[in-house]
Amino acid sequence: MTKKQFFAHFLRMNRKSYMLAIVFIFLVNWLQVEIPRYIQLAIDLIDGASLVDQQQLKTYVGIVVIMAVSMIVVRILSRIYALNPGRITEAALKNILLQKLNRLPNSFHDKFASGKLISIMNNDLSGVRLLFGLGFLQFFNALLALSLTPLWMWRISPELTLYSVVPISIAFVIFRIGFKRMKALHMEHMHRLQALSAQLMSYLAGIDLIKSQQMSPWVKSEIEKLNRQLLHCRMQITRIQVFFMPVLDYANDLMKVLILGVGGYMLMNQQLTLGEITAFLTYSVLLAMPLMQLGRIATIYQRGMVGITSVQTILNADIPEQDTKPLSQPDIESLQGKTLSVRNLSFRYPGEDRIILDDISFDIPPGKKVGVLGSIGAGKTTLVNCLNHHLDVPVRSVFLGDKDVTTFARSDLRRFIKTVTQDPYLFSATVEENIRFGSRAAGISKEQVDDVLELSQLASDVSRLEQGDQTLVGEKGIMLSGGQKQRLSIARALLQPCDLIIMDNVLSAVDYETERKILEGLFGQLSTQSVLVVSHRVNALEYMDEIIVLHEGKVIAKGNHASLLQTCPYYYETWQLQQNEAETEAC
Structure with a gap:
């Protein structure tokens, strides 16, 4: 203009x-x-x-x-x-x-x-x-x-x-x-x-x-x-x-x-x-x-x-041109319940020579629980931002069903994929208003809000607040602890159903045992939804259907918890080290 x-x-x-x-x-x-x-x-x-x-x-x-x-x-x-x-x-x-x-x-x-x-x-x-x-x-x-x-x-x-x-x-x-x-x-x-x-x-x-x-x-x-x-x-x-x-x-x-x-x-x-x-x-x-x-x-x-x-x-x-052309309702319905596929994904940030993700491939079928394990700098968050198209990914690298995600609007992709980050942003509003924020559906009942509070293991904490879920959380959620803010962001993502929920180190502010209990409770309720959990903690991924091990931007192993303990030295060493840390904390 x-x-x-x-x-x-x-x-x-x-x-x-x-x-x-x-x-x-x-x-x-x-x-x-x-x-x-x-x-x-x-x-x-x-x-x-x-x-x-x-x-x-x-x-x-x-x-x-x-x-x-x-x-x-x-x-x-x-x-x-x-x-x-x-x-x-x-x-x-x-x-x-x-x-x-x-x-x-x-x-x-x-x-x-x-x-x-x-x-x-x-x-x-x-x-x-x-x-x-x-x-x-x-x-x-x-x-x-x-x-x-x-x-x-x-x-x-x-x-x-x-x-x-x-x-x-x-x-x-x-x-x-x-x-x-x-x-x-x-x-x-x-x-x-x-x-x-x-x-x-x-x-x-x-x-x-x-x-x-x-x-x-x-x-x-x-x-x-x-x-x-x-x-x-x-x-x-x-x-x-x-x-x-x-x-x-x-x-x-x-x-x-x-x-x-x-x-x-x-x-x-x-x-x-x-x-x-x-x-x-x-x-x-x-x-x-x-x-x-x-x-x-x-x-x-x-x-x-x-x-x-x-x-x-x-x-x-x-x-971007694709963001100006939203999908029609029939196209949206045809993509629901489809597999998210990653094919030979390689990524480097503009202006940098170092490859952050190197030739990564995996699938997340409907209802499957997949974990991604990696140390700091392994490329976990970059992978998450590629999957939700927050970053400009190469064409024909990420697919929803048989459709390349780079060919349709990011807003449409986020109908199917929701991401919960480790640094959630909360508004200076009530607990309930923060949960409802971002939901597309109209007429969401109070009972649905209560259900997601239970799923995110936050209901007991909220009940102890002076005004319950009508308590003001303050700017950026200053009235809540780090773990409470992360669980509140999980509740927000669960309020409106989607095909895949990505959790990027969302429970890093709670201890090992609490993280595992929260994830167990979530998986028990989300039997039909796909979940991708990104973490540097092995304990958080024990119950995943499949665990992808990332190291320096490459997939070095895939499998469930038991098989990786036997076949992947890096995974075993990480698990053993974290077990020792957990025992030290318990003492």
Whole structure:
């Protein structure tokens, strides 16, 4: 979407409101220039002694009062219809951007830190809101005022009007210089604000490490550097706003001096009346307002254009073609209950030479329980992210039934495959609301929520909370322990049935025995669903139908627990080591 298309789309979306706003803004400006005309006529009648003159004077005063009251009403309406589109545009853009971010692949999110995206959604969208709201109002106010006011001034005295234009013309040349410099500075300010937001997000995510390693002084110094850079940029913008933008105000003051000087001379020569001089001075005041607004309009325009450029980073990002073509309902039904197959899967991250997964093949038929064992760095999490297509896997490597997963949308794949990670994200909501989050099905009963709490071995813990499943878990589940958060994420995944549940070290925060009990309970209930359990603990995988042993990205053995103890030295050594650790913990 180009900038022209961007403007066309949102102007069209708010066209009725904008059209009414333009009508009301025109009426406001017309009333503004008509009132001084009647004031002029009234002043010229003040010296009149006849009853006709006095009656006419009262009529003009009445007209001025009616116009002034009407102008208040019309001005309120103009603001309503001009400012509302800014808020409407901001709300629509936030929805569009959120939907787009949800559909963009992992490769996009790798390029942009979360803090930068948050800065775009908040700071940069504020500039767009001002552009489509306040910017629109002030632009048309200035445009109509600068069109109508000089015309009414010309009707009084063309010569005096030309004198008035001279200082304004000089001021516009100076204003133009500052306007050009402002554009570059606003772009720099946006980038520095995004960098600060991204850095803050990174430090907040690792706040525990920063505290434990006493890294606070270093973090403060790094943030201080970014703050000083941002302050320097902001001060440069402020200097321009202080020294260049007010030049139009100075021009307006000079214009008033010229009007008083030249107008007074013309009054003494009886070329103008006192009423005309008064009206001309009133018009100069009316002309001053849009001239003063030009500096603010320029700032709003620059912020808005910078915001649009920033927003286009997301809007113009390419969504993979297959993600734009969701499966039809018959296709979805035909894929239910199919085998997930991995065929000669090899994977390396972009820009790296090292192969993370090397020629891996296995199947997960319906109802089968498969385990993946491997040490840290063996490629377990990478394998999981390939299976759920979180990463861009090579074509013809992962199949659901006979269909390559790279040929249909990721959102469709996740109807069949749910992943529970070892670092679950919980919202600052109740236990029940966190469980219900993400479920596509409508009308899920309270009993179903209770069932998944039992399945995840969390029911007893929840019952001990003060408000049960209505207890607020706090931001990121801060009120819960690590094991409780992981079990809550399991309950969330179990709420809506799917063909395959992938559990990636989901119970790493509980002890060996608790992990085995939870998995035993789950397997007893999930007899028809396929399960892939990824773990570095042998005890957690003892009851799997098949265990895949990963080592340095390669499958070095397959089989059940008993056979692997006999045939795979790596598996046996790992099991023996962990048995010793478990005995030590028990003591």
